[in-house]
Amino acid sequence: MSEHRRQILQMLSEGKISADEAERLIAAAEEPSAAKSSDAGGRGTGKDRPKYLRVQVDSEDGGGHDGPTKVNVRVPMRLLRAGVKLAYLIPTAALQKANLAMHEKGIPVDLTQIKPENLEDLVEQLSDLSVDVDQKDSDTTVKVRVFCE
Amino acid sequence: MIPFVAVVSLRNEESRTFRLWIPLVLIWLLMLPVVVVLSPFIFLACLCCRVNPFRGVAVVWQIFNALTDTQLDVEHRSAGMSFHIV
Numbered sequence: 233m234s235e236h237r238r239q240i241l242q243m244l245s246e247g248k249i250s251a252d253e254a255e256r257l258i259a260a261a262e263e264p265s266a267a268k269s270s271d272a273g274g275r276g277t278g279k280d281r282p283k284y285l286r287v288q289v290d291s292e293d294g295g296g297h298d299g300p301t302k303v304n305v306r307v308p309m310r311l312l313r314a315g316v317k318l319a320y321l322i323p324t325a326a327l328q329k330a331n332l333a334m335h336e337k338g339i340p341v342d343l344t345q346i347k348p349e350n351l352e353d354l355v356e357q358l359s360d361l362s363v364d365v366d367q368k369d370s371d372t373t374v375k376v377r378v379f380c381e
Numbered sequence: 382m383i384p385f386v387a388v389v390s391l392r393n394e395e396s397r398t399f400r401l402w403i404p405l406v407l408i409w410l411l412m413l414p415v416v417v418v419l420s421p422f423i424f425l426a427c428l429c430c431r432v433n434p435f436r437g438v439a440v441v442w443q444i445f446n447a448l449t450d451t452q453l454d455v456e457h458r459s460a461g462m463s464f465h466i467v
Contacts, residue, residue: 284450299458310447317440323430 236261282359282380284308290375309355309380316351383409384449384466392461405466
């Protein structure tokens with residue numbers, strides 16, 4: 233526990249400040265360190281853009297018959313950007329058909345309104361993506377991690 | 382730059398590793414005449430679908446270029462496989 237946090241809790245226990253004030257003070261005390269750690273991670277800055285999308289799958293067989301299996305996929309972000317550009321090549325007629333099918337399923341999305349720059353932005357925002365999935369069955373444990381690095 | 386080599390590593394139960402270097406440049410060279418022969422048909426198909434063929438070629442070229450550094454590893458107690466495009 234940091235010194236600031238301890239002092240704030242001490243003041244709260246002595247009744248010098250209210251719980252709301254303590255919460256605000258703790259948030260204010262933690263803000264600079266949070267900003268520092270996010271800068272160190274380099275996420276969201278133009279300088280340290282992630283280069284790869286990583287997918288890691290760890291599967292463990294509790295029965296011990298097959299042993300653990302590890303899958304590690306590293307996809308360059310450049311490949312994602314190039315792949316997204318394939319969307320430019322989809323004919324308008326096909327997009328309209330897809331729109332119709334999605335409307336029938338109750339998904340009100342107009343694909344013709346998605347512009348190439350929107351897709352570029354989408355890939356840019358993937359840098360903040362992090363997905364962790366842990367699944368435990370009776371005899372198997374599967375961990376999936378998707379992140380950018 | 383398009384990738385020139387793919388490295389495939391295979392490991393068996395006795396931890397013996399076989400590494401195979403696949404010269405992709407040869408595959409590209411072999412594919413080149415096929416693409417040249419098929420290019421009029423690809424061009425026509427693009428026109429039928431109302432897709433700019435030059436843009437299509439540019440996108441496919443960019444995808445080929447971006448393949449470098451793609452990696453896939455699968456590890457298991459009894460065997461392992463790694464595929465890396467260099």
